[in-house]
Amino acid sequence: MxxxxxxxxxxxxxxxxxxxxxxxxxxxxxxxxxxxxxxxxxxxxxxxxxxxxxxxxxxxxxxxxxxxxxxxxxxxxxxxxxxxxxxxxxxxxxxxxxxxxxxxxxxxNLYEEYAETEMIAMVERSGGDDDQMAKAVKAFNKEDFSEARAALEPIYKKDPANAMVQYYYAITLVETDDAETARGVLEELYAGTSVYKYDAAFYIALSFLKEENKERARYWLQKIPEDAVNYAKSRELLNKL
Known part of the structure; x- marks a missing residue:
């Protein structure tokens, strides 16, 4: 990719x-x-x-x-x-x-160009699931999203308020063609105040782009403000649409 x-x-x-x-x-x-x-x-x-x-x-x-x-x-x-x-x-x-x-x-395609994301190793412990998390990180960064999804799902269900877990779990859902479920997770993340708020908006846009729904992709890209870290990338993609 x-x-x-x-x-x-x-x-x-x-x-x-x-x-x-x-x-x-x-x-x-x-x-x-x-x-x-x-x-x-x-x-x-x-x-x-x-x-x-x-x-x-x-x-x-x-x-x-x-x-x-x-x-x-x-x-x-x-x-x-x-x-x-x-x-x-x-x-x-x-x-x-x-x-x-x-x-x-x-x-x-544009989705594959902008969807490349590396999962960082979790600093915080997620309910003692260190081995499971390590497995998820390894699979995610090898782009084995089915395995990463299987590893992250029980962690997400145990701690659904963990923004970092929410974000990467949602990405695995998008990558395994479960965009509707992914958007539900990402929209909840966007409604919050975590550092992943606008990353979530960007990935919602990508989920629509993967489905070739450029209108909805543009809608979500436009929600990313100028002070967001991914603003420049969002505008770059928006211009290509």
Whole structure:
């Protein structure tokens, strides 16, 4: 479930990523054929552009001949033709990048792009269910949401007011196609005052987006205020809808 953009691909190719980020990108490459294809295309385009913009021997000979002849008219015309050739190539490259940015073959859809969430290890104890919680965290971060749901469900039922448990349990419900139940949990979380209030609103929007109900997704994204941590991400997604 890759969420890398064309900018990320370019940063990786140009060596602009920090070590940790680069390692994660390389790990994603191993399991994502679309991402590998995007990187390969970037290298191909970059290499071709570099070759086209490098003055070759014929160009140097032509320039020398025209210089010796002192024919200013033909020199300008030759430069104009050469520049037009370069501009045509650059335009073609720009068009390829534009197609890649719009199509983004390494990304499956907007839901998968924005739904990637890592479950943090619980600091607080949840009724002595440490082993069960550890199992849930491990399964969740491996994207085995069925197992994570099974591990979280008894913890949630025992302590339904635990906002952190509510939030991650609801995500497993969305991921296992039980969006209606998930929204009930998330709406209760949104009605409260925990730190997960607006995360809940964002995930309600995602649950509708997964069902291709963009109107309801927009409705919930618009509930996230400017001072919320996920405001920028919510507006980014809203603009893409």
């Amino acid at each position: 890759s969420m890398y953009s064309m900018e990320d691909v370019a940063r990786f190719a140009e060596g602009d990523m920090e070590v940790g980020e680069r390692l994660k990108f390389e790990e994603a490459l191993r399991g994502d054929e679309g991402l590998r294809s995007a990187l390969s295309r970037y290298y191909d385009i970059h290499s071709s552009l570099k070759m086209q913009l490098t003055e070759d021997e014929d160009d140097r000979k032509l320039r020398q001949t025209l210089s010796n002849a002192g024919n200013v008219h033909f020199k300008k015309e030759a430069k104009l033709i050469q520049m037009q050739r370069y501009l045509t190539w650059i335009s073609a490259v720009a068009a390829v990048f534009l197609v890649l940015l719009i199509w983004a073959p390494w990304r499956n």
